[in-house]
Amino acid sequence: xxxxxxxxxxxxxxxxxxxxxxxxxxxxxxxxxxxxxxxxxxxxxxxxxxxxxxxxxxxxxxxxxxxxxxxxxxxxxxxxxxxxxxxxxxxxxxxxxxxxxxxxxxxxxxxxxxxxxxxxxxxxxxxxxxxxxxxxxxxxxxxxxxxxxxxxxxxxxxxxxxxxxxxxxxxxxxxxxxxxxxxxxxxxxxxxxxxxxxxxxxxxxxxxxxxxxxxxxxxxxxxxxxxxxxxxxxxxxxxxxxxxxxxxxxxxxxxxxxxxxxxxxxxxxxxxxxxxxxxxxxxxxxxxxxxxxxxxxxxxxxxxxxxxxxxxxxxxxxxxxxxxxxxxxxxxxxxxxxxxxxxxxxxxxxxxxxxxxxxxxxxxxxxxxxxxxxxxxxxxxxxxxxxxxxxxxxxxxxxxxxxxxxxxxxxxxxxxxxxxxxxx
Numbered sequence: 001x002x003x004x005x006x007x008x009x010x011x012x013x014x015x016x017x018x019x020x021x022x023x024x025x026x027x028x029x030x031x032x033x034x035x036x037x038x039x040x041x042x043x044x045x046x047x048x049x050x051x052x053x054x055x056x057x058x059x060x061x062x063x064x065x066x067x068x069x070x071x072x073x074x075x076x077x078x079x080x081x082x083x084x085x086x087x088x089x090x091x092x093x094x095x096x097x098x099x100x101x102x103x104x105x106x107x108x109x110x111x112x113x114x115x116x117x118x119x120x121x122x123x124x125x126x127x128x129x130x131x132x133x134x135x136x137x138x139x140x141x142x143x144x145x146x147x148x149x150x151x152x153x154x155x156x157x158x159x160x161x162x163x164x165x166x167x168x169x170x171x172x173x174x175x176x177x178x179x180x181x182x183x184x185x186x187x188x189x190x191x192x193x194x195x196x197x198x199x200x201x202x203x204x205x206x207x208x209x210x211x212x213x214x215x216x217x218x219x220x221x222x223x224x225x226x227x228x229x230x231x232x233x234x235x236x237x238x239x240x241x242x243x244x245x246x247x248x249x250x251x252x253x254x255x256x257x258x259x260x261x262x263x264x265x266x267x268x269x270x271x272x273x274x275x276x277x278x279x280x281x282x283x284x285x286x287x288x289x290x291x292x293x294x295x296x297x298x299x300x301x302x303x304x305x306x307x308x309x310x311x312x313x314x315x316x317x318x319x320x321x322x323x324x325x326x327x328x329x330x331x332x333x334x335x336x337x338x339x340x341x342x343x344x345x346x347x348x349x350x351x352x353x354x355x356x357x358x359x360x361x362x363x364x365x366x367x368x369x370x371x372x373x374x375x376x377x378x379x380x381x382x383x384x385x386x387x388x389x390x391x392x393x394x395x396x397x398x399x400x401x402x403x404x405x406x407x408x409x410x411x412x413x414x415x416x417x418x419x420x421x422x423x424x
Contacts, residue, residue, distance in 0.1 A: 044336050045315075045334060045336060045362065046312050050413070051412060052370055054112050054411040055112075056411070057407070058409065063117045066120050068099065069398075069401045070399065071378070071398050072378045072379060072398050073085065074141070074381045076383050078384075082118070083101040084098050084099070084143065086140075086141040087099070090137050090156070095123070097123060098123070102117075107387045110411065115409065124173050125174055134156065138152070139378075140234060142221040144167070144230065145221070148169060149169070150221065152217075154214070154237075157210065164216075165178040176279065178282050182347075184210055186212075187204065207241060208242050216235070217235075217236075217237040217305045218304055218305060218307040218318075218319075220234075220306075222313070229277045233274070235307060237303035237305060239269060243270070245266055261354065262356040262357075267294075268291055268358065269289070269304045271287065273286045288342065289343055289349075290359045290361075292320065293331070295322050298326025305319050305320065306318065308381065314337040316335040320333065327374070330367040335359060335361045341358070374408075376397050376399065377397045377398075377408070378398045380393065380394070386413060390413050391413075391415065393414045394409060394410065395412065
């Protein structure tokens with residue numbers, strides 16, 4: 001059988017001239033510019049900008065006989081226009097609690113006009129009693145699409161108190177725990193006792209789990225809820241005990257420059273991604289490594305204190321806070337999960353990890369650039385829209401119940417930035 005190949009006739013020189021004149025005519029009418037060249041790296045990011053608007057220092061220290069302070073988290077309730085703020089008091093002063101907060105924002109001027117504290121809500125444990133003193137260290141707070149609360153606790157590794165992420169009612173009643181892998185639980189916690197033991201002193205030296213005062217500081221929610229799945233994200237403030245970095249190995253790249261490979265000398269927090277189907281079905285979808293910056297000059301400690309899920313899936317804002325002899329420092333990063341490896345099978349960061357891809361981040365805002373006093377920034381939330389249509393972002397500080405520190409509320413503008421390499 002013979003195959004017949006039919007060829008298109010070659011264009012003659014007259015047809016090429018006609019085609020060229022048509023292109024020139026179209027460009028003359030509408031203008032022809034080269035298509036913008038977008039780098040593969042830029043496709044990872046939602047192009048955002050953050051601008052400072054205002055700072056408000058809260059002078060309130062007591063509400064209805066209960067101390068006010070230690071604010072480690074803030075959540076905006078778009079349904080009411082109010083806010084919830086969580087105190088990280090371990091119950092050693094007043095019982096574990098959160099407060100209703102009103103923040104009056106002038107959306108036209110982009111300023112905070114005043115702050116008022118409303119009701120105080122105490123947290124109750126699974127036995128419906130208030131948490132015993134020292135048995136909880138509440139740090140993260142998020143409002144779910146089902147109008148319940150998620151609260152994370154760092155626990156207390158030195159006293160054998162386990163960390164947790166749990167769901168509560170809007171008035172503070174315990175509802176249930178979210179699952180955690182065993183390697184997050186300090187081995188100072190006595191497994192033979194309740195996972196919420198009363199405060200005591202552990203008799204064993206820690207070799208595994210979240211470090212003391214460096215557990216689940218951040219918490220955020222994304223998705224729909226009300227019968228449809230939504231997502232929950234949390235991360236440890238610092239590396240797990242067994243993940244502490246090998247400082248004898250110098251890094252080959254800077255994590256701030258979006259290192260795409262695991263670096264033994266970099267400190268990594270563990271980032272957990274949950275899927276909540278309903279109250280009886282919650283599972284861990286994945287876990288990733290979040291690279292922490294080295295402490296800046298003048299600081300000795302750095303940690304991830306907050307995460308904030310953005311509308312685009314897999315994109316977040318993160319808040320890193322550092323402190324040391326020269327004071328406090330804070331930066332906000334844009335974060336993407338694109339391409340990040342799932343490390344849920346790794347109980348410790350040992351062995352050949354050359355194929356592990358960490359989460360990527362890039363700097364969005366540095367509070368040090370403002371030349372203003374920075375306190376212990378720990379909480380962050382998306383607030384109401386401003387008059388120009390941009391989104392407000394509020395960041396709050398934890399004064400540690402120290403009279404020499406201040407509860408600060410920072411107001412920033414979050415908006416779309418020009419896409420790199422796009423025509424002006």
